[in-house]
Amino acid sequence: METYFYIRVSSKEQNTIRQEVKAKELNISMDNIYIEKVSGKNVTDRPVLQKLMSKLKQGDKVIVDSISRFARNTKDLLELTEQLNFKGVIFVSLKEAIDTTTNTGMFMLTIFGAVAQLERDYIKDRQREGIDIAVQEGKYKGRKAIDYPNNWDKYYSMYKDKTITAVDCMKLLGLKKTTFYKLIKQYED
Secondary structure: OEEEEEEEOOOOOOHHHHHHHHHHHOOHHHHEEEEOOOOOOOOHOOOOHHHHHOOOOOOOOOEOOOOOOOOOOHHHHHHHHHHHHHHEEEEEEEOEEEEEOOHHHHHHHHHHHHHHHHHHHHHHHHHHHHHHHHHOOOOOOOOOOOOOOHHHHHHHHHHHHOOHHHHHHHHOOOOOOHHHHHHHHHHHO
């Protein structure tokens, strides 16, 4: 069972000393301090975090100075902590006083999750309302319909007669798979 400290700053110019001091105060060995100098926007673009996540085993502990250093949005936070929970890894955020070994810590993560879901639902509702208003005012046209390519009838008939394969038909028409099958469905309806 190891204890790790994950440190992140948003750019190479920023300083990690403040977070490193906290790690040293907790007697975390230098081998177990993971430092990343990259934007936290995309979790997949953070190789140091990915390396740490792949190394973790049941009973290990990950400490961060602040949740914002670990994840930039609630969705990523919940996905990361879910991965940690699945592996049996403890998560601690010093600033927010969250420790997933405590009932309060798990409760706080659940609250973060509920708030994130509520926020996503509100965004979808506002988007739907905006589209409805735009439709009523004649301003919303939706996505532009896909035009049938030249020679559609000819190649479609050959495809239906099994003279050519779907892949050959897509190549001849210059279509991607999804578009090809969408046009077939539209054509046959």
